[in-house]
Amino acid sequence: NAGVTQTPKFRVLKTGQSMTLLCAQDMNHEYMYWYRQDPGMGLRLIHYSVGEGTTAKGEVPDGYNVSRLNKREFSLRLESAAPSQTSVYFCASRSAGGEIGELFFGEGSRLTVL
Amino acid sequence: GQNIDQPTEMTATEGAIVQINCTYQTSGFNGLFWYQQHAGEAPTFLSYNVLDGLEEKGRFSSFLSRSKGYSYLLLKELQMKDSASYLCAVTDSNYQLIWGAGTKLIIKP
Numbered sequence: 001n002a003g004v005t006q007t008p009k010f011r012v013l014k015t016g017q018s019m020t021l022l023c024a025q026d027m028n029h030e031y032m033y034w035y036r037q038d039p040g041m042g043l044r045l046i047h048y049s050v051g052e053g054t055t056a057k058g059e060v061p062d063g064y065n066v067s068r069l070n071k072r073e074f075s076l077r078l079e080s081a082a083p084s085q086t087s088v089y090f091c092a093s094r095s096a097g098g099e100i101g102e103l104f105f106g107e108g109s110r111l112t113v114l
Numbered sequence: 115g116q117n118i119d120q121p122t123e124m125t126a127t128e129g130a131i132v133q134i135n136c137t138y139q140t141s142g143f144n145g146l147f148w149y150q151q152h153a154g155e156a157p158t159f160l161s162y163n164v165l166d167g168l169e170e171k172g173r174f175s176s177f178l179s180r181s182k183g184y185s186y187l188l189l190k191e192l193q194m195k196d197s198a199s200y201l202c203a204v205t206d207s208n209y210q211l212i213w214g215a216g217t218k219l220i221i222k223p
Contacts, residue, residue: 042118042213043201090156100205101147105156
């Protein structure tokens with residue numbers, strides 16, 4: 001059982017380049033989330049989706065776009081990467097019937113912007 | 115503002131007991147969660163508290179006092195594999211999940 005899968009796991013970008021992170025879950029979850037994790041800080045929510053075709057802004061949405069491609073897949077796009085976006089990005093999902101804080105996380109995508 | 119405080123780092127000895135504290139100040143409260151995160155890996159769910167008291171799950175227990183805005187995670191019979199960061203998170207009145215920065219637990223033989 002794969003759970004939540006993120007690609008790529010590592011990426012180095014130059015300032016101004018674009019890229020897309022892909023997340024897929026095989027647990028039939030309705031809710032999906034993109035977080036970033038930086039040293040000394042708690043996880044910060046970038047964008048989330050409560051169902052197919054829906055997206056909403058989280059705490060730190062600027063510079064990111066998302067798309068809920070279907071029930072399984074949720075992508076995060078950086079149109080013009082900046083060094084401040086160097087971080088570890090986590091995708092997470094949960095069932096609509098589950099507790100709000102009981103999330104299933106992917107392994108993370110480590111992004112460096114030079 | 116909303117805030118969750120945890121110690122940055124703790125050290126404990128294999129076989130011992132350790133208590134990791136979490137205090138929170140949020141606009142409302144709808145539940146508190148603990149996660150374990152090994153270095154370079156994803157966070158994994160450990161426990162959930164919504165009512166005051168102690169929830170026990172094997173070697174791990176989590177306690178909540180809503181009136182004090184306080185929780186702790188208790189780890190018994192520590193094993194080397196328990197070396198990890200432990201994240202505390204709270205859902206506020208808007209059901210938004212607020213995360214602490216995590217406590218790095220180092221286990222020594």
